[in-house]
Structures are given as C-alpha cells and as structure tokens.
Amino acid sequence: MEVVYERPKALTDAPFTYCPGCTHGIIHRLVAEAIDELDIRERTIGICPVGCSVFAYQNWDCDMIQASHGRAPAVATGVKRSLPGRVVFTYQGDGDLLAIGTAETIHAATRGENITVIFVNNGVYGMTRGQIAPTTIPGQRTTTCPTGRSPDLDGNPIRACELLSSLEGPGYIARVAVSRPRYVRQARRAILKAFQTQLDEGGFSLVEVLSSCPSCWGMAPADALEWLEQNMIPYYPLGEFVGGNGEKPGG
Amino acid sequence: MSVEKVLMKGNEALCQGAIDGGCTHFFGYPITPQNEIPEYMSVHLRAAGGVFLQAESEIAAINMVFGAAAAGARSMTSSSGPGIALKQEGLSYLIGAELPCLVVNIVRGGPGLGNIAASQQDYFLATRGGGHGDGRPLVYAPASVQELYDIARNAFGVSERYRNPVMILGDGILGQMMEPLELRGPLQEPMPEKSWAVTGAKGRPRRVINSLHIVPSENETFCRRLAQKYAEAGEKEMAWEEFGADAPELVIVAYGTMARICRSAVTTAIHEGVQARLLRPITLFPFPSARLAELAADANAVLAAEMSSGQLVDDVRIAVGGRAPVDLYGRPGGVTPSPEEVSEYIVSLCRSKSVRAGSEAQ
Numbered sequence: 125m126e127v128v129y130e131r132p133k134a135l136t137d138a139p140f141t142y143c144p145g146c147t148h149g150i151i152h153r154l155v156a157e158a159i160d161e162l163d164i165r166e167r168t169i170g171i172c173p174v175g176c177s178v179f180a181y182q183n184w185d186c187d188m189i190q191a192s193h194g195r196a197p198a199v200a201t202g203v204k205r206s207l208p209g210r211v212v213f214t215y216q217g218d219g220d221l222l223a224i225g226t227a228e229t230i231h232a233a234t235r236g237e238n239i240t241v242i243f244v245n246n247g248v249y250g251m252t253r254g255q256i257a258p259t260t261i262p263g264q265r266t267t268t269c270p271t272g273r274s275p276d277l278d279g280n281p282i283r284a285c286e287l288l289s290s291l292e293g294p295g296y297i298a299r300v301a302v303s304r305p306r307y308v309r310q311a312r313r314a315i316l317k318a319f320q321t322q323l324d325e326g327g328f329s330l331v332e333v334l335s336s337c338p339s340c341w342g343m344a345p346a347d348a349l350e351w352l353e354q355n356m357i358p359y360y361p362l363g364e365f366v367g368g369n370g371e372k373p374g375g
Numbered sequence: 376m377s378v379e380k381v382l383m384k385g386n387e388a389l390c391q392g393a394i395d396g397g398c399t400h401f402f403g404y405p406i407t408p409q410n411e412i413p414e415y416m417s418v419h420l421r422a423a424g425g426v427f428l429q430a431e432s433e434i435a436a437i438n439m440v441f442g443a444a445a446a447g448a449r450s451m452t453s454s455s456g457p458g459i460a461l462k463q464e465g466l467s468y469l470i471g472a473e474l475p476c477l478v479v480n481i482v483r484g485g486p487g488l489g490n491i492a493a494s495q496q497d498y499f500l501a502t503r504g505g506g507h508g509d510g511r512p513l514v515y516a517p518a519s520v521q522e523l524y525d526i527a528r529n530a531f532g533v534s535e536r537y538r539n540p541v542m543i544l545g546d547g548i549l550g551q552m553m554e555p556l557e558l559r560g561p562l563q564e565p566m567p568e569k570s571w572a573v574t575g576a577k578g579r580p581r582r583v584i585n586s587l588h589i590v591p592s593e594n595e596t597f598c599r600r601l602a603q604k605y606a607e608a609g610e611k612e613m614a615w616e617e618f619g620a621d622a623p624e625l626v627i628v629a630y631g632t633m634a635r636i637c638r639s640a641v642t643t644a645i646h647e648g649v650q651a652r653l654l655r656p657i658t659l660f661p662f663p664s665a666r667l668a669e670l671a672a673d674a675n676a677v678l679a680a681e682m683s684s685g686q687l688v689d690d691v692r693i694a695v696g697g698r699a700p701v702d703l704y705g706r707p708g709g710v711t712p713s714p715e716e717v718s719e720y721i722v723s724l725c726r727s728k729s730v731r732a733g734s735e736a737q
Contacts, residue, residue, distance in 0.1 A: 166577035169446070181583045187573035189445050190585040192468050195438035198430065202442020202450065203573070205400065205426045210446075210575045228438070231431040 132156035134165050138182040145338040145345025147302045148176060148244065152183055154308070155213070155242055158316045159186065162323065168211040169203055171196045175217040176250040194225025197232035200239040211322055213240040219249045222258035222282050229288070233328045236293030240318045241330040243284060246337040247356065254340030258282045261359045266340070281359070285332050289365040295327030296367035299360055301334035303349040310362070317368055326367065334360055379558045386411035386550040388520045389479060389543065392527030393451055394419060395561045398477070400426045400450035402439035404458060407491040408547035409481035412453040433458035437465030437478070444474040445584040447572035449531045453479035455547075456489065456497050459504075466540055467506025470601070471586025473571070475534035477527065478512065479543045481550040484709025492709030493547035493632055498686035501544045502660045509598045512542040513608055514659040516630040520554035522657070528562065533612060535567055537604050544659065546682070548632045548711065609661035616655045620645055623652035625725055626670045626699075628691050629680040630656050632711065637680050639714035644721045651721055659687075664694035671698040678724060680704040680717060 131137070134156035142148045159165050165186050172180040174193035181188035191199040196214035204212045221229050221243050232239065248266055249255040255268040259281050263272045273281075285299045296318050300311035311333055318329035334356050336348035343351060383391070390412055393401075401420050403413040417427045426443075430436035436452045443450035454462065459480045469476055482497045484490035501514045513533060517523045526543055534541040573582050588594035619627075619641045629637040634655040644651045654670060656663050671677050677699050679688035684707040692701045704720050706712045 167575035169573050169575060171442075178587065181585060185576075185581060187576050187581050188583045188585075189442070189573055190472075190583070190587055191441070192438065192464055195434065195441075195465070198435040198438035199442035199445070201428070202400070202402070202439035202444070202448075203446045204442075205428065205439070206443045206446035206448040206450075207574060227431050228435050231435065 132160045134159035134185050136183055136185045140183060141179045142176060143339045145336065145348060146176070147335040150302045150308060151242065151244055151311070151333050151335065152180065154312045154315050155215070156184060157312060158319045161316060162319055164211045164319070164323070167209065168213065169207070171199050171203070171212070171214045173214070173216045173220045174251070175220055177215055177217065177244070178251065180215055194220050194223070195228055196220070197225065197228040197237070197239065197241065201232055201235070201237050204237055204239055211240070211319065213242060213319070215242045216244070217250065218243070218245045218247065218257045218259040222284055230291070233288045233330070234291045234293045236295070236327040238322050238325050239328065240322045241328070242315065243330055243332040244335045245284070245332050245360065246335040248337050248340045250337050250340050254337070259360070261355060264355070283360060285330070285365045288330060293328045294330065294366045296321040296329040297365040298368060299332040299334065299362050299365070301352065301357060301362060303334070303336065303352045307362070314364070314368070321367060332360070378560070381556050381558060382553055383520060383556045384411060384551060384553050385520045385523050385545065386481065387415045388556050389523040389527045389545065390415040390419065391558065392524035393477060393530070394423050394425070395559065396528035396531050397449050397562055397566055398425060398451055398531065399448045400440070400443040402428050402430050402436040402443070402450065402452050404430055404433045404436050404454065406455045406458050408483055408493075408550050409453050409455055409479070411550070412479065412481070433461040434465065437462040440476050441465060441469055441472070441474060444469065444476045445472070445573050447569045447574055449566065451477035451479065453481065455481050455483045456485045456500065459497065459500060463504060463506035465506070466504065466512060467508055467510060468586050469540045470505050470510035470512070471508065472584050473538040474540070474584070475531065475538055476540050477530045477534060477543065478540055479545065482544060482546040490709045491547060493549070493682065493711060494707065494709045495546060495631060495633060495682040496686070496707060497544065498659065498681065498683060501542050502690070505540065510601050511605060511660050512540040513537065513612065513661070514542045514544055516544045516657060516659050517549065518631050518634045518655065520549070520552065520556050523549060524556055524558070528559065532562070532564065535569070537608055539604060544631065546632050605661065612658060613661045613663055614657035615663040615666060616657060617652060618655070619652035620650035622650060622673065623670065624650045624675045625652070625721065626667070626674045626677045627651055627653045627680055627721065628656070628667065628677065628687065629653065630659060630687065633680050633682055636712060636714050636717055640717035640721055643714065643718035647722050649722055649725045662690050662694065664690070667691065667694040668696060668698060671695040674699050676724065677701045678704055678721065682711065683707050
C-alpha cells in the first residue's frame with residue numbers, strides 16, 4: 125500500500141489541545157512540513173508562547189522553549205545570538221505579538237534578527253475565552269467589547285505586516301489565510317519562504333496567518349471560515365509585503 | 376594565575392569580574408546609577424568575544440537572558456530598582472525553568488522614580504523577589520570593589536551549580552566608588568556541560584525548557600525541589616563576615632555600603648566603651664540566621680542598620696527569634712548616614728534604659 129499522506133516527522137504524536145475546527149492544527153502542520161522539507165529538525169529550536177498554543181512544546185519534535193507572554197522574539201534573540209547556526213522560530217498569537225509584545229516584535233524586526241515568526245491572527249484572546257485583541261476588527265463582538273469594537277471606545281486595530289514592512293530589518297513578511305485549500309497551499313509556500321529567508325540570513329521573517337476561532341467567535345467551524353474570508357481578509361489583505369516574488373497584498 | 380592590581384570603579388569591576396568568570400552574553404538597558412555596566416560591556420565583552428546587546432527595555436533584556444541561558448550561554452543583565460521591578464516575571468520564568476544567569480541591581484532611592492542616590496530599599500525586591508511564586512534568586516551583597524569583582528567572577532559557577540539565577544545587590548555608591556582591585560584573570564575551570572540546554576536535537580532526544588506544570592501535584596513536587604536547592608545553598612554557599620568585640624553586648628547587622636559605615640561606627644563605639652560586633656551578611660539569601668541567633672543569644676540587643684525604612688530588619692527579627700530585643704537604624708530615600716551618626720546611635724542605644732546594663736562587666 126502506498127502512503128500518500130502522513131504526519132510530518134517534525135510533529136510528535138502528542139494530540140493537539142485545540143478546539144474542534146481551530147486552524148492551529150493546520151498551521152502547526154505547515155510549520156512541521158517546512159521543517160521536514162528543509163531538513164532542519166535537528167537544528168531547530170522553537171519558542172511557543174502564552175495563549176492557546178502554550179502547550180505546543182508537546183507537538184513539534186524539536187528542542188522547544190516555553191516563553192512568557194509577548195516576549196518570544198526577545199527569547200529568540202537570546203537563542204540566536206548564542207547559537208547563530210541554528211534555526212529559531214516563534215509561534216505567537218495576536219495579543220502576544222501586538223499587545224504585550226509590540227516592542228519585542230518591532231525591535232526584533234528592526235534589528236533584522238534572523239528568526240522566523242509565525243503569527244496566528246484570529247482577532248481574539250482565545251485561551252482566556254475571547255476578549256478584544258489588537259486585531260479585533262471594528263464591529264466585531266468580544267467579551268470585552270460586547271456591543272462590537274468601536275474605534276472611539278476601543279481604538280483601531282493594528283495591521284502587523286503593514287507596520288513591520290516599514291522597517292529595514294525584515295527580509296520576508298507575508299500574510300496568508302488557511303480558510304480554504306488554495307490559501308493553505310499559499311500559506312505553506314509562505315512559511316517555507318520564511319524559513320528559507322532565515323537559512324539565507326536574509327533578515328527577520330514573519331508570516332501572519334489569518335485563523336479562525338470557532339469557540340470564541342461563537343460559530344460553527346465552517347461558518348467561522350466563511351466569516352474570516354468575508355470580514356478579516358478585506359481588512360487584512362493577503363500577500364507578500366517584504367521579499368518573496370511579488371504575490372502582492374490584495375492579489 | 377596572573378594577578379594585576381588596578382584602580383577601578385565598582386560598576387566596571389563587576390563587569391570585569393563577570394567577563395573573567397566566563398560571561399558570554401550581556402543584555403541590558405540604560406538606567407542610572409549603573410550605566411557604566413552596559414557601556415563597559417559594549418566594549419570589553421565584545422573584545423573578549425562575547426555578545427553585547429542593548430535591548431529595547433528591561434523586560435526584553437531579561438527575556439534575552441532567558442533565551443541565551445536556555446541555549447547554554449553564560450548570560451547576564453543589570454539594572455536599578457525600577458528596571459529590576461520590570462524583570463520580575465522574567466526572573467520567575469528563569470527560576471521556574473531552572474536556568475542559570477546573573478542579574479545585577481545597582482540600587483537607587485525609591486519608591487517610584489525616587490532618585491539616583493544609593494539606597495538599600497530593594498532588599499525585599501531581591502530576597503523576596505524572583506517574581507511570583509515560590510522561588511528565589513540567590514542574593515549576594517558585596518561591600519567593596521574587590522567583592523563586586525570576585526562575586527561576579529564566581530556567580531555563573533554558583534548559578535549553574537543550582538540551575539538558579541544569582542542576583543548581586545550593589546548600590547549607587549558601590550557602583551561609583553573607585554578602589555584598588557586585584558584582577559585575578561579568567562577562571563580556569565571550564566563551563567560545565569549543560570545536558571538540559573536547547574541546542575538543536577541532533578543525535579539525541581529533544582529537550583524542552585519550560586516552567587509550566589499544569590498539574591498542581593506536579594508543581595508541588597517541583598516547588599519542593601526548589602526548596603531543597605535553597606536548603607543546599609544554605610549549607611554550601613552561605614557567607615558572612617564579622618568585625619568588632621569578641622563578647623558583644625550589641626550585635627549590629629548590616630550589608631553593603633551600610634556595613635562599611637558601621638565598621639567605622641563600631642570602631643568608634645568600642646573606643647567609647649560599647650562592646651559592639653558587626654555581622655555583615657555577604658549572602659542575603661541564604662541569610663546567616665544560625666550565626667546571628669548564636670550571637671544574639673549572648674548579647675543584650677541586636678541592631679539592624681540599613682539604608683531603608685526597614686527591610687533587612689525582618690530577616691534579623693526572624694533569625695534572632697526573641698533571644699534579644701531588635702532595634703532598627705533605618706535611613707530611607709537615598710540618604711547615606713555618616714559613621715558619626717551611626718556611632719552616636721549605637722552608643723545612645725547601649726546606654727539607654729531599654730538595654731540591660733552589662734558593658735562594665737565586660
């Protein structure tokens with residue numbers, strides 16, 4: 125019998141801890157596939173955050189560090205400045221990367237640290253059951269903006285790729301989604317390019333992955349993917365912002 | 376082993392000690408009165424082949440220390456009170472993940488922005504610190520430029536032996552003062568093998584650096600293991616110095632700059648007929664409680680002398696355990712008392728009605 129599909133070698137057999145319909149599972153697999161394809165498992169160190177993916181150190185079959193909320197890029201800097209020949213990646217949510225960790229994100233990027241950041245954007249704080257996040261879009265309801273995000277009361281969202289692409293340190297910045305197979309294939313290519321940028325010492329690399337959170341959005345998984353496409357993609361256009369071969373935002 | 380004698384400023388002596396002790400990474404941020412530390416390291420640590428990086432904040436710096444330590448480096452950071460306060464979560468993670476490192480606090484006046492003068496108002500922050508949860512850094516209190524150098528030089532070894540952060544508590548005077556210093560050269564002992572470090576899982580099972588113990592009973596086991604580490608440190612690392620009368624009526628407890636002041640004050644007091652003895656803890660955690668209890672048992676009174684409103688005095692009271700009355704000479708806010716002010720206080724304390732007569736018999 126021919127094996128046509130199997131768990132990537134860079135994933136352990138530990139079960140994922142995510143809700144049914146959560147797209148973290150897809151994204152974990154894409155990262156593992158990139159590690160397998162580039163054959164870097166034995167020299168990769170992953171850093172997982174506080175958030176729904178806090179237990180992700182159980183899932184990737186490489187050396188892992190669990191870091192404090194928002195600080196993974198600083199931890200990654202410490203690792204990479206100690207072991208420059210290793211591949212260092214972080215895996216962060218929107219609160220982690222753009223609220224408490226804004227300074228660490230911007231400064232690792234502007235220093236051009238040769239690390240790869242996988243940024244999972246689902247517009248809420250998932251682990252703590254759905255509060256407003258820096259990427260919650262106007263009108264979106266969360267537990268701390270129950271009548272819908274109002275820019276007057278709650279401020280405006282932040283577009284991470286646009287923000288970071290104003291800096292000179294990044295070598296690859298891209299935004300993708302995982303709401304349909306075509307987008308998942310694009311995401312896979314972007315994540316590969318991000319890791320390749322690190323291997324080429326091309327500077328800071330980041331892939332923002334638009335992701336659904338059926339539990340906190342209060343939707344069935346398929347409806348959540350549709351909501352993502354109709355509401356998040358117009359606000360957060362897909363494409364490559366720095367580096368890559370021109371899959372420009374909005375294309 | 377080469378020994379070279381130089382005149383050096385405390386902050387810089389500490390840096391050279393760390394470099395001679397094998398420091399490979401320094402991550403820091405400017406704050407007075409310790410700016411000489413990142414500045415010295417930016418030149419001399421790089422010259423020694425190490426990595427210097429000025430981080431975007433004290434929080435980023437402690438997390439860089441965390442990452443480098445996880446990867447097996449000898450990493451350190453420095454700051455003053457406000458920045459050390461910011462680093463508390465990072466310290467807790469370092470303790471919880473059992474990572475070695477060196478953290479230096481050159482203490483200034485507080486609370487809040489306070490001032491840039493020397494104080495001892497971070498004793499609690501150091502000894503009750505290490506952030507949230509059960510877990511403490513091992514805390515050293517040098518009292519001279521030589522001790523700043525020697526303690527820093529040995530700090531990574533101690534930190535690695537226990538897989539626990541080491542904190543050096545200096546202050547704005549110690550950091551700025553210049554004294555003769557014997558440079559002892561680089562340590563001869565190589566860095567121990569770190570079989571727990573995350574260096575890339577080549578030819579071995581993967582490793583995880585983590586402080587999450589989601590099952591409470593497992594976290595209890597871990598916390599008990601931490602307590603055991605500290606008990607062992609108490610037996611092997613505790614250090615203190617004594618000066619003064621052999622059979623004291625008054626035991627004075629002071630550390631760092633205050634201990635230097637008290638040394639002069641004790642000399643004066645003895646000259647005026649007061650049998651005073653200074654106990655100078657060099658390790659603040661572990662604290663030399665047993666020795667203090669021993670001295671207190673035969674004394675009329677114990678005096679905690681510190682440049683704060685009263686923090687060291689808590690550990691003094693715990694150690695004395697009622698064997699003698701405990702008094703406090705506390706000068707908070709960045710004020711440095713003179714030896715004369717302290718000796719006057721000591722003499723009047725001993726001659727006051729609250730202290731039992733006994734000095735003439737000695």
